[in-house]
Amino acid sequence: MDLIAFGDVGGAIQAVANPWVLLAVTAGAVIGMIFGAAPGLTATSAIALFLPLTYVMGPTTSMALLLGIYCSGYFAGSIPAILLNTPGAPGSAATALDGYTMAQQGQGDRAIATAVVGSFVGGIFSLLLLALVAPTLARVALSFTSVEYFAFAFVGIVCVAGISRGSMTKGIAAAFIGILVSTIGLDPVSGVGRFLMGQPNLMAGIPTTAALIGLFAIGQMLLQTRKRDMTLEILPVQERTSNRVVLLDYWRNKWLVFKSACIGALIGILPGTGPSIASWVSYGDALRTAKKGDKYGKGEPKGIIACEVSNNAVTGGALVPLLTLGIPGDPVTAVLIGALMIQGIQTGPFLIPNNPSLFFSILLLLFISNCLMLVMGLSGRKLAAKVLQIPIGIMVPSIFIVAGAGAFSLASNPFDVKLILIFGLIGYLMNRFKFPTSPAVLGIVLGPILEQNLRNALTANNMDFTVFFTRPISAASLAITALLLYVWLKPNRDADVEEATKPAK
Amino acid sequence: MKLSSLTLAAIAVAAVSGTAIAQDFPTRPIQLVVPFGQGGATDQVARMIVPALEEELGQPVVIINQPGAGGAVGLANLAVARPDGYTIAVGSDSTLGARPIMDSSSYTADSFEMIATLVDIPSGIAVRADSPYETLDDLVEALRTEPLTWSGSGIGSGPHLAAAVFLGQNDLQNTYVNSSSGQEAMVKLLSGEIEFLSGGGSNFPPMFDENGNSDIRVLGLAAEERWEYMPDVPTYREQGYDYLRSQWFGLVAPAGTPEVAVTKITQAVEKALADPEFQERLASFYFAPYYLNPEEMRAQVAAEAEEFRPILEEVGLAE
Numbered sequence: 072m073d074l075i076a077f078g079d080v081g082g083a084i085q086a087v088a089n090p091w092v093l094l095a096v097t098a099g100a101v102i103g104m105i106f107g108a109a110p111g112l113t114a115t116s117a118i119a120l121f122l123p124l125t126y127v128m129g130p131t132t133s134m135a136l137l138l139g140i141y142c143s144g145y146f147a148g149s150i151p152a153i154l155l156n157t158p159g160a161p162g163s164a165a166t167a168l169d170g171y172t173m174a175q176q177g178q179g180d181r182a183i184a185t186a187v188v189g190s191f192v193g194g195i196f197s198l199l200l201l202a203l204v205a206p207t208l209a210r211v212a213l214s215f216t217s218v219e220y221f222a223f224a225f226v227g228i229v230c231v232a233g234i235s236r237g238s239m240t241k242g243i244a245a246a247f248i249g250i251l252v253s254t255i256g257l258d259p260v261s262g263v264g265r266f267l268m269g270q271p272n273l274m275a276g277i278p279t280t281a282a283l284i285g286l287f288a289i290g291q292m293l294l295q296t297r298k299r300d301m302t303l304e305i306l307p308v309q310e311r312t313s314n315r316v317v318l319l320d321y322w323r324n325k326w327l328v329f330k331s332a333c334i335g336a337l338i339g340i341l342p343g344t345g346p347s348i349a350s351w352v353s354y355g356d357a358l359r360t361a362k363k364g365d366k367y368g369k370g371e372p373k374g375i376i377a378c379e380v381s382n383n384a385v386t387g388g389a390l391v392p393l394l395t396l397g398i399p400g401d402p403v404t405a406v407l408i409g410a411l412m413i414q415g416i417q418t419g420p421f422l423i424p425n426n427p428s429l430f431f432s433i434l435l436l437l438f439i440s441n442c443l444m445l446v447m448g449l450s451g452r453k454l455a456a457k458v459l460q461i462p463i464g465i466m467v468p469s470i471f472i473v474a475g476a477g478a479f480s481l482a483s484n485p486f487d488v489k490l491i492l493i494f495g496l497i498g499y500l501m502n503r504f505k506f507p508t509s510p511a512v513l514g515i516v517l518g519p520i521l522e523q524n525l526r527n528a529l530t531a532n533n534m535d536f537t538v539f540f541t542r543p544i545s546a547a548s549l550a551i552t553a554l555l556l557y558v559w560l561k562p563n564r565d566a567d568v569e570e571a572t573k574p575a576k
Numbered sequence: 577m578k579l580s581s582l583t584l585a586a587i588a589v590a591a592v593s594g595t596a597i598a599q600d601f602p603t604r605p606i607q608l609v610v611p612f613g614q615g616g617a618t619d620q621v622a623r624m625i626v627p628a629l630e631e632e633l634g635q636p637v638v639i640i641n642q643p644g645a646g647g648a649v650g651l652a653n654l655a656v657a658r659p660d661g662y663t664i665a666v667g668s669d670s671t672l673g674a675r676p677i678m679d680s681s682s683y684t685a686d687s688f689e690m691i692a693t694l695v696d697i698p699s700g701i702a703v704r705a706d707s708p709y710e711t712l713d714d715l716v717e718a719l720r721t722e723p724l725t726w727s728g729s730g731i732g733s734g735p736h737l738a739a740a741v742f743l744g745q746n747d748l749q750n751t752y753v754n755s756s757s758g759q760e761a762m763v764k765l766l767s768g769e770i771e772f773l774s775g776g777g778s779n780f781p782p783m784f785d786e787n788g789n790s791d792i793r794v795l796g797l798a799a800e801e802r803w804e805y806m807p808d809v810p811t812y813r814e815q816g817y818d819y820l821r822s823q824w825f826g827l828v829a830p831a832g833t834p835e836v837a838v839t840k841i842t843q844a845v846e847k848a849l850a851d852p853e854f855q856e857r858l859a860s861f862y863f864a865p866y867y868l869n870p871e872e873m874r875a876q877v878a879a880e881a882e883e884f885r886p887i888l889e890e891v892g893l894a895e
Contacts, residue, residue: 119613119641216769217753257645260754262678262731262893271652271682275644342763396766397782398759405613405759409620415860419782420791482642484653527753531725531769 083431086131087439095132096436099139100443104451106140107147112477113160113280114144115402122410130414131432137410138436141403143444145346145383146190149375150455153182157287157470161279161516162346162382164287164509165354169367169374174309176370180452181312185372187448188317189328189379194441196332196380197339197387201394202434205423209395212340217531218538221524222548223341224517227348229552230355239559241506248501249514250521252277259523260530272486277494279347281478282515285491286508288474290498292467314449320372327357327373328380335381339388345401346385347516353381359555387437394422394430601661601837605636608827609665611650613643616757617778620861621695621825622666628848633840646730647671648681651828655687659830661837664691667828670734673880678732678893685881689833690873692845693826695858696866697776698799699738700809702792704765707772712796712815715772716746723749724771729758732893734823738798739774740887742812742819752891766791776823778862781805798822805862824866826873842870 086092099121106117117140125133148159153170166186173182200208228246255266256276267273321328331353338349357377358367367374389400390407397419399405408418416426423430461469478487501508532538540546608626612618619641626637642650651671657663667688676684701712709715718724728735731754743750755761758775762783765773777797784790794809798821802811812819827845829838848854849865858865868876888894 213763213766214768216764216767257648259756260731261891262646272644272649274652274681275649342760398763409616412620412861417782421782421785424785482644482649483640484642484649523754523756527769530751531753 079427080431082428083435086428086432087135087435089131092132092135092436093439095128095135096139096440097443099136099141100143100440100447103140103143103145103444104147104447107144108150108159108455109473109477112480113148114141115406116480117144118403118406118410122406122413125410126413130411130416130429131436133410133414134429134433135436135440137407138433139440139443141407142190142194142383142386142437142440143447144403145386146187146379146444146448149186149190149379149382150183150452153179153186153375154455155291155470157291158283160346161283161512162350162385163378164283164347164512165350165378166375166382167287168354168509169369169371169378172368172370173372173375175307177307177310178312178370179309181310181317181372182375183452183455184312184314184317184449185320185375186379187445187452188321189331189376190383190448191441191445192321192328193332193335193380193382193384194386194437194444196329197336197384198434198437198441199387200336201387201390201437205391206395208340209392212342212392213396215341215544216542217524217527218542218545219548220341221521221528222539222545223338223344223352224348224520224524226355226548226552226555227352227513228517228521229555230351230358238505242510245501245506245508246510246514248497248506249282249511249516250518251514252282252511253515253518254522259519260526270486272484276519277490277515278481278487279512279515280481281487281490282494283512284474284478285494285496286498286501286511288470289491289495290502290508292470292474293495293499294502295463295467321376324373324376327360327376330356331377331380332384335384336388338381339385339400340391342392342398342400344520345389346382347513349381349385350378351513353377355555359558383441390433390437393418394433396420397422601834601840602633602635604662605638606633606661607663608637608639609650609654609663610639610641611643611647611654611665611667611671613641617697617776617861618647618666618668618825621863624854624857624861624863625694625845625848628851628854629841629844632844632847646675646733648675648683651675651688652682654828654830655683657830659689659832659834661829661833661841664827664829664841666694666825668734668825669823669877669880670732670737672826672828672877674732674737674884674888677881677885677888685874685877687831688828689831689838690870690877691827691829691838692842692870693824693866693868693873693876694845694849695863696822696824697778697863698797698803699735699774699821699823700777700780700794700797701739701772701774702765702780702794703772704768705791705793707793709772709795710793712810712812712817715795716748716817719743719748719750721749723751725751725753725769726772726774727753727755727761727764727770728774729761730754730756731891732888735761735774735776737884737887738821738823740891741821741883742798742817744887744890745819746817762792777803777806780809781862804864805859822866824876826868838870 102117106112107114118137148163149166152158152163152167153174156167156171158164158167170182255273257264257274334353335349338344354377361367365371389404392398392400393404411418475488478491481487498508608622610619610622622639629637654665672685675681703709728739753770758779761773764770780794783792796812796815797803797809798812798819846867849867855865
């Protein structure tokens with residue numbers, strides 16, 4: 072990247088220091104907060120929705136709006152995850168594990184502040200990475216084939232099953248329920264329909280977001296309605312936490328923060344992955360290195376740090392392949408390609424050489440939107456906690472309506488509304504019988520990645536399964552998986568180990 | 577009976593506005609279903625044609641993205657929508673010609689009235705820049721002795737079928753590795769997982785810098801003449817293979833839509849495609865205008881379906 076001249080940097084600063092651009096990035100941050108926090112509406116849907124508006128904007132203004140949505144949208148999903156145990160987006164599902172438990176213990180305010188700071192740190196880290204080593208990293212990511220993708224997804228699914236609250240057996244069972252659900256629809260490799268039950272809407276498979284809304288939002292609300300006394304499972308009055316306490320948490324865990332940021336950014340760079348995988352993998356890694364006295368899954372701030380840092384580190388990471396190769400790193404950047412093309416900007420290997428000042432503008436805008444997210448998140452968290460004071464008689468029906476509208480908005484298809492009801496029932500039953508729901512969501516996300524890449528890897532290598540062990544990155548990932556299983560299944564971990572060893576084979 | 581969203585929406589709107597007389601068409605907004613997600617080629621085409629349609633028809637045209645199953649979900653829902661001209665969709669060679677032959681699709685080309693085609697993109701084959709195959713001939717010769725791996729954007733998609741028909745007609749060995757999008761296929765090509773890639777021509781120009789340097793080499797494009805955006809790439813015919821294949825997009829309406837409505841939209845499309853300003857916008861996405869009237873479009877779908885059938889039967893996808 073020796074072509075970068077000071078003139079380009081100056082041009083970028085000039086382009087960004089324009090009231091309209093700053094207004095757009097602020098508007099984007101507000102929109103992202105709202106969409107991220109509402110279950111069913113995600114940063115991806117917000118960007119898609121606001122894409123047509125950018126037709127009339129210049130390239131810098133349109134990027135300002137969309138990048139503003141991107142950063143705060145990825146963070147905001149953690150607010151309902153913490154306060155309502157209902158992740159606003161799939162990437163925040165892991166945050167609910169410790170976040171909601173913290174809220175139950177009156178530490179919701181600290182949890183949200185931790186999540187905001189984590190998102191900021193992750194976002195800034197990935198931004199630096201993008202600025203410094205984008206082209207090199209993109210090259211490395213491009214050397215990965217189906218073999219490596221399968222191995223990564225495999226680590227992810229083992230992590231999630233191992234991390235889940237309560238029995239590991241039930242965690243694994245839930246992950247398999249998710250994978251089973253992911254087999255519905257057209258077979259990704261041969262195109263044959265599976266479990267369609269005469270329903271053409273099932274050809275596309277079960278949309279992850281619809282399953283998420285159902286399993287979490289509807290399932291939770293159905294649980295609430297069982298209670299006869301009409302009071303929401305009361306969370307204690309939430310203590311206020313000073314920002315210093317939170318920052319101190321970060322300082323004490325700087326190594327964990329660094330590791331999670333690396334995991335998030337690297338997973339962001341891999342095309343076809345996204346925040347949901349990143350947050351689980353770094354949570355799993357945090358758990359692997361847990362010290363005595365850590366209470367992961369029972370309200371451990373470090374759990375939130377791991378998830379949220381890596382969740383937002385995906386943003387800069389995912390822009391690496393987009394800006395250097397024209398290949399999106401996650402669902403949001405896929406939509407960003409369209410936004411750039413609307414402006415007549417060619418995405419591809421020559422985007423940065425041909426538009427150096429745009430590249431700097433994007434870096435600056437990412438920085439600004441991360442700062443806005445931090446300020447808005449920290450100052451607005453009192454408001455967010457007010458959600459808990461809403462009476463259950465209003466809360467439950469409102470969430471049903473928002474969830475239904477969110478499901479419909481996915482593809483303007485009423486079928487998705489039916490789906491969230493079905494998954495709501497499944498989520499209710501799983502909760503009732505103490506099966507964790509997060510592994511099921513990750514099963515739905517990872518199932519197709521596991522399946523397609525396993526089949527592709529074997530097809531391309533004459534059905535020779537040894538490729539998984541002879542390619543170094545894949546072999547290393549599988550070794551980590553074995554190590555994780557060993558750590559989790561060590562006899563003194565918890566009571567149900569005997570039960571767990573069987574299905575984990 | 578299952579009511580699709582579109583049916584429901586159509587009924588709701590009809591109840592409010594009363595029965596519209598076909599001659600006045602259109603008297604209210606038209607919904608344009610894009611059976612793919614935002615940002616893809618189909619979506620881009622739709623977003624470009626919408627302003628032109630709005631101007632010609634004097635009513636808003638609202639895009640509804642209903643992605644899934646390579647476009648089959650949106651079209652399956654369109655097939656049962658109210659045939660009044662207020663719900664139309666973007667179809668393509670693969671969704672109209674190939675998908676109905678395949679397993680478990682719930683519509684055929686007869687479920688729709690053809691309106692007009694919009695744009696086409698020649699299909700082509702590319703390899704990595706460091707590949708030993710310099711020409712289409714080199715690749716074909718290699719495929720006679722060993723089954724090289726290749727990919728396109730999903731089984732039954734335009735790029736997959738384009739190469740599958742070519743390979744089938746020339747009786748060449750090959751191993752298809754699936755990708756769920758054209759970009760994923762490009763990742764596989766660059767990572768060395770596959771040897772060659774089948775894709776729409778519009779995927780290729782962004783991979784080249786102004787001096788023509790790139791990580792990929794395009795071996796040929798299956799068009800009648802050299803493509804204006806890549807004049808250095810020879811056609812298949814020039815290299816001795818009589819094979820033409822383009823990916824195209826067009827508009828369809830549910831079967832039974834009044835002819836008046838169809839004709840009005842057809843005329844609007846024809847006018848838009850002839851507009852130089854519109855052609856310029858298409859060019860920024862490497863699309864070329866391609867107009868067929870309803871009869872020609874139906875004949876095109878039928879002809880391509882016949883070519884796709886043996887290929888789909890061979891890989892066990894035909895019903």
